[in-house]
Amino acid sequence: MRLQHHGRCPLPPGPTPLPFIGNLFDIPTGRSWLGWLSHAKRYGALTYLRMFDTHIIALNDPQAAVELFEKRSAVFSERPQLVFGGEMCGWKDTLALLNYGAKFRMYRKELHQILGTPIAISKFHRLIETETRRFLVRIVNDYNTVQDNNRNVDENRSILKHIQTSVGAIILRIVYGYTLDPNIEKHGRHDPLIALAERGVGQISMAAQPGAFLVDLLPILRHIPAWFPGAKFQQTAQHFRETVMELVEKPYIFVQNQIATGSADPSYVSELVSKYISVNASGLLTPEQEQLIKWSASSLYTGGADTTTSAIQSFFLAVITHPHVSRRAQAEIDAVCVTENGDGVKVARLPTFRDREKLFYVNALVYEVLRWAPVAPMGIPHVNSEDVEWEGWKIPKGSLVLANIWAYSHDENVYERPAEFRPERFLGTTQSSSTLSSQHENLLDHFSNAGMTPGSFSRHSRDLDPNET
Structure with a gap:
């Protein structure tokens, strides 16, 4: 587990990243929701991972999802820009x-x-x-x-x-x-x-x-x-x-x-x-x-x-x-x-x-x-349009934010x-x-x-x- 600082507040907890690729090998695959549930049990309300330059935040607490996706919907209404699915596939x-x-x-x-x-x-x-x-x-x-x-x-x-x-x-x-x-x-x-x-x-x-x-x-x-x-x-x-x-x-x-x-x-x-x-x-x-x-x-x-x-x-x-x-x-x-x-x-x-x-x-x-x-199980990915602080944690602008519905249910x-x-x-x-x-x-x-x-x-x-x- 590691904690990194990003501005005034630290980033949420998560597995220790490797140089350059970050947490590429920590991203759950296959029945991915089970992997995200494991992260939730270990790291708490928020889990942070990084793939190359992409910040990924999993919201493991439903109150966090309500606060961010509903009450701050103007900030979290963006969608990830997928080069393959969006642009290349049409x-x-x-x-x-x-x-x-x-x-x-x-x-x-x-x-x-x-x-x-x-x-x-x-x-x-x-x-x-x-x-x-x-x-x-x-x-x-x-x-x-x-x-x-x-x-x-x-x-x-x-x-x-x-x-x-x-x-x-x-x-x-x-x-x-x-x-x-x-x-x-x-x-x-x-x-x-x-x-x-x-x-x-x-x-x-x-x-x-x-x-x-x-x-x-x-x-x-x-x-x-x-x-x-x-x-x-x-x-x-x-x-x-x-x-x-x-x-x-x-x-x-x-x-x-x-x-x-x-x-x-x-x-x-x-x-x-x-x-x-x-x-x-x-x-x-x-x-x-x-x-x-x-x-x-x-x-x-x-x-x-x-x-x-x-x-x-x-x-x-x-x-x-x-x-x-x-x-x-x-x-x-x-x-x-x-x-x-x-x-x-x-x-x-x-x-x-x-x-x-x-x-x-x-x-x-x-x-x-x-x-x-x-x-x-992991909802629809959101992207925040500006830096956000929640409960003392920093969610950097442009993060891929996931609602861990499997963890809630x-x-x-x-x-x-x-x-x-x-x-x-x-x-x-x-x-x-x-x-x-x-x-x-x-x-x-x-x-x-x-x-x-x-x-x-x-x-x-x-x-x-x-x-x-």
């Missing part, structure tokens, strides 16, 4: 990488119409319920196929694939009015737009990780030609850039064609196009308006699909590995959704969003899923036996359980999604699947 205009400014505010304003509040998302409840039922049908069909043929399900029919397809179908319908053929997977085919979107999400997940590519730490490397030994990242960037352009343009062109033929379904893009055209004297979109529509729409998919898919995956993992939890949740659903008809015959139905207020244990289960396996001082999956911790009418739920809601609001971002789709629709499965 993702610089996606919301997650935009610095705070006029463009950022406009993106958020328009996106707020769709996912800013539970009321805003409620108009899509029927769509979500329909796609969830289709998801369940695909799962049942695969199970029957396995039983009939005594074989394993292939990769393209795995539960993960079905989750990705269902989440993608919902978001594409909301954003672009694009309807996925519900029978396409039955014939061994895959929707081309879903496939494109999944490829784009996978690539941005790789490209946008701070420090994942050496060129982000040494920007001069971007000038190395693609044929030079060790410059494979140049070819990767070109390949990713082609996907970016296709992902931004192709679904937008689809909507424009639908509008031209009068067959466009209501969607985020069609509503924005109509809104801007109605106020433009020319009756046409300006280049700036087209740019905003294209990139805010693609941001909604890339920001929402991955987080929502991750949350639903974690739900399945939790109920499969904790069968007693599954049984209790099913019993509650049966109590709400199974009734007797006039002949005394029990009739079951699938739950809907209207049933949520009656499903106390299922709601607690969803809270526990998001605590036990946060969809963004596994804090033994807040959550008893945090490694255990126990929905009961959010259940009941006691002050402690209600306070815990409120605190956890704030964690999701302020840190996991950094306020209102595309990832909020996951938060406001967090009962997308569990209530029905």
Whole structure:
């Protein structure tokens, strides 16, 4: 452990850096959130590391995150400038990488119409319920196929694939009015737009990780030609850039064609196009308006699909590995959704969003899923625009600041036996359980999604699947 001074206050504690490269080998990789949790336990509220000339601060205390990201949001609203993901691959205009400014505010304003509040998302409840039922049908069909043929399900029919397809179908319908053929997977085919979107999400997940590519730490490397030994990242960037352009343009062109033929379904893009055209004297979109529509729409998919898919995956993992939890949740659903008809015959139905207020244990289960396996364990990286002092520690200007959400949600001082999956911790009418739920809601609001971002789709629709499965 070392303490360094940077001006009047010392830098936060952290591992001892090496000359020139700093803490390059101390940066957690793989399941990085576990490494950051280890740092948190050793160094306390703040952890400081340095990679070359880049300062990295992990906020391990939720109060620190509230103080800095919320109360001093004007200082901590910048995003890291990623040479590889932003400039070389072309993702610089996606919301997650935009610095705070006029463009950022406009993106958020328009996106707020769709996912800013539970009321805003409620108009899509029927769509979500329909796609969830289709998801369940695909799962049942695969199970029957396995039983009939005594074989394993292939990769393209795995539960993960079905989750990705269902989440993608919902978001594409909301954003672009694009309807996925519900029978396409039955014939061994895959929707081309879903496939494109999944490829784009996978690539941005790789490209946008701070420090994942050496060129982000040494920007001069971007000038190395693609044929030079060790410059494979140049070819990767070109390949990713082609996907970016296709992902931004192709679904937008689809909507424009639908509008031209009068067959466009209501969607985020069609509503924005109509809104801007109605106020433009020319009756046409300006280049700036087209740019905003294209990139805010693609941001909604890339920001929402991955987080929502991750949350639903974690739900399945939790109920499969904790069968007693599954049984209790099913019993509650049966109590709400199974009734007797006039002949005394029990009739079951699938739950809907209207049933949520009656499903106390299922709601607690969803809270526990998001605590036990946060969809963004280290949040969205921030950069401070000026030197900041907090509790006697110095956070140098331009630091990469991370909210250690995994540490918050596994804090033994807040959550008893945090490694255990126990929905009961959010259940009941006691002050402690209600306070815990409120605190956890704030964690999701302020840190996991950094306020209102595309990832909020996951938060406001967090009962997308569990209530029905």
